[in-house]
Amino acid sequence: MTESSNQNANVVAEQLRSWNAKAVVEVIEFRGETTIVVPRELLRATAVRCREEGALQYNLLTDATCVDRYPHEPRFELNYHLVSIPRREKVRLKVRLSGSDPVVDSLVPVWPGANWLEREIFDLFGIRFNGHPDLRRILLPDDWEGHPLRRDYPVQGYRDVPNTGELFRKSTTT
Amino acid sequence: MTTVETATGAAKTMVLNMGPQHPSTHGVLRILLELDGETVVKAIPDLGYLHTGIEKSCEDKTYSQAITLTDRMDYLNPLGNNLVYCLAVEKLLGLEVPKRAQYIRVMMVELQRISSHLVWLGTHAIDLGAMSVFLYCFREREEILKIFEMFAGQRMMTSYIRIGGLSVDVPTGWRAAVERFLKMMPSRVDEYEKLLTENRIWMGRTQGVGYISADDAIALSMTGPTLRAAGVPYDNRKYFPYSSYEEFDFDVPTRTESDCFARYLVRVSEMRESLKIIRQALGKISNEGPVMAEAPGVIPPQREKMKTEMEALIYHFKIFTEGFSPAPGEAFVTIESPRGELGCFIASDGSPKPLRAHFRGPSYINLQALPKLIEGQLISDVIACIGTIDIVLGEVDR
Numbered sequence: 001m002t003e004s005s006n007q008n009a010n011v012v013a014e015q016l017r018s019w020n021a022k023a024v025v026e027v028i029e030f031r032g033e034t035t036i037v038v039p040r041e042l043l044r045a046t047a048v049r050c051r052e053e054g055a056l057q058y059n060l061l062t063d064a065t066c067v068d069r070y071p072h073e074p075r076f077e078l079n080y081h082l083v084s085i086p087r088r089e090k091v092r093l094k095v096r097l098s099g100s101d102p103v104v105d106s107l108v109p110v111w112p113g114a115n116w117l118e119r120e121i122f123d124l125f126g127i128r129f130n131g132h133p134d135l136r137r138i139l140l141p142d143d144w145e146g147h148p149l150r151r152d153y154p155v156q157g158y159r160d161v162p163n164t165g166e167l168f169r170k171s172t173t174t
Numbered sequence: 175m176t177t178v179e180t181a182t183g184a185a186k187t188m189v190l191n192m193g194p195q196h197p198s199t200h201g202v203l204r205i206l207l208e209l210d211g212e213t214v215v216k217a218i219p220d221l222g223y224l225h226t227g228i229e230k231s232c233e234d235k236t237y238s239q240a241i242t243l244t245d246r247m248d249y250l251n252p253l254g255n256n257l258v259y260c261l262a263v264e265k266l267l268g269l270e271v272p273k274r275a276q277y278i279r280v281m282m283v284e285l286q287r288i289s290s291h292l293v294w295l296g297t298h299a300i301d302l303g304a305m306s307v308f309l310y311c312f313r314e315r316e317e318i319l320k321i322f323e324m325f326a327g328q329r330m331m332t333s334y335i336r337i338g339g340l341s342v343d344v345p346t347g348w349r350a351a352v353e354r355f356l357k358m359m360p361s362r363v364d365e366y367e368k369l370l371t372e373n374r375i376w377m378g379r380t381q382g383v384g385y386i387s388a389d390d391a392i393a394l395s396m397t398g399p400t401l402r403a404a405g406v407p408y409d410n411r412k413y414f415p416y417s418s419y420e421e422f423d424f425d426v427p428t429r430t431e432s433d434c435f436a437r438y439l440v441r442v443s444e445m446r447e448s449l450k451i452i453r454q455a456l457g458k459i460s461n462e463g464p465v466m467a468e469a470p471g472v473i474p475p476q477r478e479k480m481k482t483e484m485e486a487l488i489y490h491f492k493i494f495t496e497g498f499s500p501a502p503g504e505a506f507v508t509i510e511s512p513r514g515e516l517g518c519f520i521a522s523d524g525s526p527k528p529l530r531a532h533f534r535g536p537s538y539i540n541l542q543a544l545p546k547l548i549e550g551q552l553i554s555d556v557i558a559c560i561g562t563i564d565i566v567l568g569e570v571d572r
Contacts, residue, residue, distance in 0.1 A: 030503040031265050060408075061395050062508065063534040067521045079519065081506055081534075085392070085408050092506065113395025116542045124229075139222040139571060148230055149530075155234045 008089050009034040015055055016046060023049070028094075035079075035092040043095050044105040050082055050093070051110060058082035058091060061111035064118060066125045070151040075099040076127060080107065097127065106132040124149035187215055190553075194223050198301045198557040201567025205544070205556070212553050217545040224571035232531035236497030237263050238337055240531060245331040247533060248569035250290040253282050253322075254511045256335035259531075261416055262507040262518040263337045266500040267472060274463040275339040276418045281352070281455035282325065282334065283417075283509075284448040288359070289318040290512035291441050295366060298438070298561035302379045307369050314362050321351055338473040339466035349456065356453055363445055370438070380434035384547040384559040387432065394543045398514025398536050399440045400563060404432035410510040417509075421458070422451050434562040441564075444512075472498045497526030513537050513564050535569040 009027055013036060016023045023046050028035040038046045050058040063081040076097040083090050095104055106129035107114040118129045119138040126147035129135060137144065146153055193204040202223035208216040228247060232240040244259045245252035257279055264271060271279075296311030319329040324345050326332035334341050370376045386396070388404040401408055409426045411419040427443035429436035466473055474493050475486035492498075502524040508517040514536030521530040540563045547559040 031268065031505055033504070033506060035504070060392050060397075062397070062515055063506070063517050063519065063532075065519055065530075065532040065534075067504075067530045069523075069529070079504070079506075081517070081519070085406065085413075088413050090414070090506075092504075111395065112393050113539065113542060116538065117395075137222075139225040141222070148227060151233075153230075155230060 008091070012036055012050075012056060012091050015053055016049060019049055019053075020045070033090070033092060035094050037094045037096065040095050040097065040104055043093070044107060044110065046093065047080070047107050047110045050091070057084045057086050058089075060085055061107065061113050061117075062090075064107070064114060064121065066121045066127060066149070068125060068149065068151045070099070073098055076102050076125065078104060078121070078127070102127040103130060104128075105130045106135075108132055123147070126150065186210060192556070194220075199560060199567075200297060200565060201570075203541075203560070203565070203567055203570070205560075207553065207556065209553060214548050214551055214553060214556060217548050217556070219541060219544055221541070221567075221570055224567050226572065228572045229531055229533065232528055234527065236526050237500070237528065238493070238497065240528070241336060242331070242333050244533075245333055246568065247535065247572055248511065248513070248516070248537065248566045249330060250293050250566050251286055251511050251513070251516075252331055252333075253286040253335060254509060254516060255533075256333060257283055257417065258507055258509045258511075258516050258518040258533075259520075260335050260337050261509065262505045262520045263500070264467075265505040265507055266503060266520055266522055267337075267469070267498075269338055269467050269469055269472065271339055271417075271467050272464045273418065274460055275465045275467075277455050277458045278340060278344065278465065279335055279417050280419065280422065281452050281459065282322075284451045284455070285318050285321060285352075285355075287448045287512045288445050289315045291445050292318075294441065294512070294561075294564045295438075298558075298564075299370065299376075301557050301561045302376065304370065304373070304376060307366060310362070310365060310369075314359065317355055317358070321348075321355060324348060324351060336466075338469060339464070343465050344459075352452065352456060356449060356456075359449055360446070363442065363449075367442060371442075377435060379558055380438060380562075381431075383434045383551065383555045384437075384562055385431075385433050386543060386547055390546060391432070391543065394546065395539050396514070396543050398511070398540065398564075399437050399444065400514065400540055400543075402426065402428045403436040403440045405430040410508050410515055414508060416507065422454050424450050434558050437562045499524055499526050508534070511536055513566070513569075514540055533569075533572060535572060537563075537565040537567070537569040538572075541565050541570055 013024050013027045023042050026037040050056050060083040062083050065079050067077045069075050074096040078095045080093040118132055121127050122135055123137040123139055124147055188209050190207045190209055192207055193199045194202040204220040206218040207214055228243050231243055244255040247255050292311040292315045296308035299307035322332055323329045326334035388406050391401050391404045405428055407426045407428050424447045427440050429440055470489050475490055479486040480490045500522045502522055504521045506519045508515050516536055517534030519532040520528050523529040548556050
């Protein structure tokens with residue numbers, strides 16, 4: 001963990017706390033990376049703050065992705081990776097979502113670049129984004145069933161796989 | 175792969191289906207174009223034709239097994255894909271890679287950048303009608319692929335960069351081969367420039383075409399030469415140095431016109447800068463030294479040790495049957511691929527397989543800006559604009 005990343009964690013967390021005490025649920029430092037856990041209701045407001053605040057200036061949304069921690073609850077974790085080009089700093093915003101209600105505000109109004117990133121998450125994890133202008137599947141066909149990157153979706157997909165175990169038992173008994 | 179409503183209600187528009195098998199889409203990209211005469215009113219890219227579920231497959235493999243999958247995403251930049259994945263796993267493990275291996279990685283990735291830009295230049299030029307540039311570019315690319323074959327035994331899917339270092343040490347005669355390439359290449363880049371930079375047709379087809387402002391480009395998360403041609407010097411090698419890039423002396427070429435011609439000039443200058451980096455790397459790479467980190471239980475032991483030492487044999491068995499388990503946590507690493515910011519996000523839950531491996535493909539995200547580039551332009555410019563973003567569909571769809 002480098003010193004500069006610690007400082008950055010403090011800057012981001014303090015800035016956000018002084019704006020809204022509820023905005024920072026947790027600050028995680030791991031291998032020099034700063035993660036700010038944000039409550040679901042405040043995600044969009046926090047994102048706007050990160051982008052507009054003069055001391056933060058996170059102007060580039062570089063990546064958004066999801067992690068499914070099934071069977072743990074809340075199972076979904078959304079990770080938004082922000083870069084401040086003027087400040088040369090990175091930060092990760094994290095939102096935790098339950099499996100029963102995987103809905104969150106879209107960040108397309110803040111960064112238009114979130115459009116396809118959120119469509120991908122919708123497609124592969126089945127998370128819905130409120131206020132997304134065009135929430136359709138992007139990589140898979142429209143009529144695909146299920147969301148393949150969920151941990152409870154089998155790697156080989158939902159197909160009739162010949163049950164080799166049964167075959168083996170039959171051949172040995174006869 | 176989806177059905178899209180395109181009609182915006184204007185009376186005289188026509189919907190044209192471009193792709194998925196169209197030579198200028200560089201793969202299988204489909205674009206629905208709504209045209210008013212020859213002007214594009216609306217464009218809707220439709221992707222997913224090459225989706226192979228690489229991220230899902232990674233979750234079912236051990237950390238080392240997944241390396242071969244990364245080669246197959248951006249097939250013009252397999253070494254870069256290896257590198258970003260390995261850097262992410264190394265970050266999770268907290269593993270330090272020997273300096274010599276880092277320099278060799280830099281050299282290989284820069285060679286890869288040149289070869290990728292050569293394919294881009296050749297195909298972009300052929301799309302716009304300049305046939306001979308394509309032949310020249312592929313002639314030089316062949317030389318680079320020969321060097322890769324020398325190092326890794328493979329021309330394209332090298333899997334040369336491994337977790338902790340490199341798969342094998344440098345081959346005999348490598349220095350002479352790279353030096354020969356360095357000697358030949360600068361005049362060849364001049365040759366491409368002589369063919370194109372002041373070519374009236376080339377200028378006519380690219381100047382003022384596909385403009386995007388710097389603010390729009392950042393808002394749409396664009397990175398790489400496209401962003402640098404808009405005047406933003408954002409380059410991961412300078413901003414967030416990895417693999418000892420901070421020790422190399424090179425410039426980040428930028429332009430301000432932000433059209434197809436500016437992107438062409440940026441990429442050509444980048445080839446020259448890459449040559450500069452390779453030359454410096456040659457000086458830094460010593461003839462002797464380790465190319466793999468020392469980490470028992472994570473890095474496979476050397477063959478000799480495995481045959482003679484009990485402990486090494488046990489580690490060898492464990493690594494190749496069970497794999498290794500990094501501490502629970504998350505790591506996100508970004509590098510500068512030829513196309514822009516290539517990122518790898520890995521989440522570990524403490525098991526020998528990644529809980530989640532995600533790749534931020536620059537092609538995927540830059541392609542998002544295509545409608546912005548082509549709406550309101552002529553249909554012939556669509557081809558120039560697809561070429562100028564430099565997409566690789568293997569990475570777009572993953």
